[in-house]
Amino acid sequence: MLTVKTPDEVFEVMKESFAACPVSERVPLSAALGRVLFSAVESREYVPGFDRSTVDGYAVRAADTFGCSDAIPALLALQGEVNMGEAAAEKLQNGSCIYVSTGGAVPKGADAVVMIEHTEDYGDSTIGITKAVAPGENLIYKGDDVYPGKPVISAGRLIAAQDIGALAAMGITEVEVCRRLAVAIISTGDELVSADETPADGQIRDLNSPMLAAMVTQAGCEPRCYGIVPDDTEKLSAALDKALKECDVVLISGGSSVGAKDATDEVIESKGEVLFHGIAMKPGKPTILGKVGMKPVWGLPGHPVAAFLVGHIFVRPLLAQLMGREVKTYTMPAQLTESVSANHGRAQYNGAHLVFCDGEWYAQPVRGKSGLIATLADTEGYFCIPRDKEGAAAGEIVSVTLYSID
Amino acid sequence: MLTVKTPDEVFEVMKESFAACPVSERVPLSAALGRVLFSAVESREYVPGFDRSTVDGYAVRAADTFGCSDAIPALLALQGEVNMGEAAAEKLQNGSCIYVSTGGAVPKGADAVVMIEHTEDYGDSTIGITKAVAPGENLIYKGDDVYPGKPVISAGRLIAAQDIGALAAMGITEVEVCRRLAVAIISTGDELVSADETPADGQIRDLNSPMLAAMVTQAGCEPRCYGIVPDDTEKLSAALDKALKECDVVLISGGSSVGAKDATDEVIESKGEVLFHGIAMKPGKPTILGKVGMKPVWGLPGHPVAAFLVGHIFVRPLLAQLMGREVKTYTMPAQLTESVSANHGRAQYNGAHLVFCDGEWYAQPVRGKSGLIATLADTEGYFCIPRDKEGAAAGEIVSVTLYSID
Numbered sequence: 145m146l147t148v149k150t151p152d153e154v155f156e157v158m159k160e161s162f163a164a165c166p167v168s169e170r171v172p173l174s175a176a177l178g179r180v181l182f183s184a185v186e187s188r189e190y191v192p193g194f195d196r197s198t199v200d201g202y203a204v205r206a207a208d209t210f211g212c213s214d215a216i217p218a219l220l221a222l223q224g225e226v227n228m229g230e231a232a233a234e235k236l237q238n239g240s241c242i243y244v245s246t247g248g249a250v251p252k253g254a255d256a257v258v259m260i261e262h263t264e265d266y267g268d269s270t271i272g273i274t275k276a277v278a279p280g281e282n283l284i285y286k287g288d289d290v291y292p293g294k295p296v297i298s299a300g301r302l303i304a305a306q307d308i309g310a311l312a313a314m315g316i317t318e319v320e321v322c323r324r325l326a327v328a329i330i331s332t333g334d335e336l337v338s339a340d341e342t343p344a345d346g347q348i349r350d351l352n353s354p355m356l357a358a359m360v361t362q363a364g365c366e367p368r369c370y371g372i373v374p375d376d377t378e379k380l381s382a383a384l385d386k387a388l389k390e391c392d393v394v395l396i397s398g399g400s401s402v403g404a405k406d407a408t409d410e411v412i413e414s415k416g417e418v419l420f421h422g423i424a425m426k427p428g429k430p431t432i433l434g435k436v437g438m439k440p441v442w443g444l445p446g447h448p449v450a451a452f453l454v455g456h457i458f459v460r461p462l463l464a465q466l467m468g469r470e471v472k473t474y475t476m477p478a479q480l481t482e483s484v485s486a487n488h489g490r491a492q493y494n495g496a497h498l499v500f501c502d503g504e505w506y507a508q509p510v511r512g513k514s515g516l517i518a519t520l521a522d523t524e525g526y527f528c529i530p531r532d533k534e535g536a537a538a539g540e541i542v543s544v545t546l547y548s549i550d
Numbered sequence: 551m552l553t554v555k556t557p558d559e560v561f562e563v564m565k566e567s568f569a570a571c572p573v574s575e576r577v578p579l580s581a582a583l584g585r586v587l588f589s590a591v592e593s594r595e596y597v598p599g600f601d602r603s604t605v606d607g608y609a610v611r612a613a614d615t616f617g618c619s620d621a622i623p624a625l626l627a628l629q630g631e632v633n634m635g636e637a638a639a640e641k642l643q644n645g646s647c648i649y650v651s652t653g654g655a656v657p658k659g660a661d662a663v664v665m666i667e668h669t670e671d672y673g674d675s676t677i678g679i680t681k682a683v684a685p686g687e688n689l690i691y692k693g694d695d696v697y698p699g700k701p702v703i704s705a706g707r708l709i710a711a712q713d714i715g716a717l718a719a720m721g722i723t724e725v726e727v728c729r730r731l732a733v734a735i736i737s738t739g740d741e742l743v744s745a746d747e748t749p750a751d752g753q754i755r756d757l758n759s760p761m762l763a764a765m766v767t768q769a770g771c772e773p774r775c776y777g778i779v780p781d782d783t784e785k786l787s788a789a790l791d792k793a794l795k796e797c798d799v800v801l802i803s804g805g806s807s808v809g810a811k812d813a814t815d816e817v818i819e820s821k822g823e824v825l826f827h828g829i830a831m832k833p834g835k836p837t838i839l840g841k842v843g844m845k846p847v848w849g850l851p852g853h854p855v856a857a858f859l860v861g862h863i864f865v866r867p868l869l870a871q872l873m874g875r876e877v878k879t880y881t882m883p884a885q886l887t888e889s890v891s892a893n894h895g896r897a898q899y900n901g902a903h904l905v906f907c908d909g910e911w912y913a914q915p916v917r918g919k920s921g922l923i924a925t926l927a928d929t930e931g932y933f934c935i936p937r938d939k940e941g942a943a944a945g946e947i948v949s950v951t952l953y954s955i956d
Contacts, residue, residue, distance in 0.1 A: 193753075301928065306927065309858060312745035339579065522702070546880065
């Protein structure tokens, strides 16, 4: 009998059984996109490094502008101009102003900048100010954005384009990231031929290897495919030995049904420990998680849709956990276009194609039975019908969990 | 004066002015992840290629099981077994059954499979069936999933792991994808030094180049950085000539404020056409879109947050459009943790950090003023306060548009 876990119990087992891999490496900023930040980044300097104007205009003492208006402009002596990219050399004198462009340095003595639109140049080095400014107006003070020691990016963050910008601004051109985990992928089954072969009658192509390899790549890890192993305990054992020697995580798909061939269970047991065999979900029930040394070994269902869903829901978060981060799950409320039946005593996971129309999201469920290409291709996510619910009706709002977004 | 467009008008200009680039290339399936499918994929074969069992059990004629029960099993003669990966050689005889494993070939003559759990083996080649099956139960017919000519994946789809699985299943090991667009990135400004230099007083680091390069990579294109060009029309003109010669799209950031330096506008005008100068949004107003020959030239704001938002909201969809696809925008309803003021007569875009807590999403808005690193780092998306709204209160539900997800 399978000792079946609920999805929540699976997450608990994962948390209890595996620790984050403590190995990092340094990469240049240009190679940091999509990598996982190893430790939190604090700023080492002030940004901006000087008081900086946010407008084109005149740096002033705010007090010199109080009470002015279109009718009664404040008259200030033009003391000079700050060139872009240069320091403000002179200190601003009382009753004076200095021209500064957007992004330019605000001179000492000034505490605000008047936008050029609210000034008049009388031509004789006198500038009329027609709108008062408050202290601090239209400028950013040194360190206003970040200062030495200020936490900027959290450890475990998947580095995105906006983070690259923040890191570059602080002069951080090399980043300490988690090492990419090597993930072994093994397909088992006497009926399998590789995707580039023509299957004879009774054979099917191994699509799990390329699909799981792509998923592993998307998860920021490095997939290594070990090919197709026949339903043979010794051969599987040898393949697993090699994979464990060379990789951090092993994904075996196929051979995990209780029946003639629970070789995966046996082989894991012979080298380490089977943490559970079976998840209360449909599809995906015949899933195994084992541990050999410190390394996770998954026995994924042979059925590609089940392997994909279990991969998305459990394998991906475990890979993230090993790299010291937590995967966030994003769900979209969407209106179901067709009714879907369910009645299994297990949570049922259904693929869905999301269509945006007239300001609303619609979820087109994919038919369960054909359950292979049609359930995978062109889908954006899945929704779950809980075990105590008999189905979902057309028009019902379901929560579609996204696989990824553009 | 700027001829300011609303965001919707910008999308219209983009649609009217630029056509999809008609150049494709063939890549192996292992390199297809994240590429854009050039033309729709139809299946060339039947999947599965034979009638296939979805359970471990006995292939039968459904009619032979009608009326059976635990008390009165239907007795069938065991005719043999189909090995995994082999064709079902024999035709099923009336009153007989043939053992088949999950995924195995169902023999001719059988129209259903009885799960092993609903059978009893009497040992003398007689199998008792204790639960009737309907025709078609527990099997997938040849071509049930796909058949020759069936549309499987739409043109313009960004190829994801699940699509790789579907393509592999159909034996498609090479995919025709849109050529990666080469996108030139030029930063302009006398105040800029590159991220690996130490800025003197009055200087700041160019973070737009690495940030936009990362964004371009995420959009499935190839970034090419042309470095920092000073505020000088001739130098910018020379840089743009080189970029236009070598790339499909040009992004110039900085130099697009009306004021001392609208060199970008001038330089684009001298070689082609400025389609608009100014978008009614904050930040991001001083944005230019031009067209030289058939190529888009963007003049993005120098302010990094503005450049990032305009990049995400407009540049990314235009890159997608050139590659023949449409970007879907995913928004999450989230509760604002702090109030945000707005009062500009322009739609205001605010960065947000998303936190998931007790089943709810919360959006932590980032302060507008400091507007640089703090507005970019660690954020997941943005929300928009429409031009006719004075702000958003703490506790209000805002729609956060995601930049990307894990």
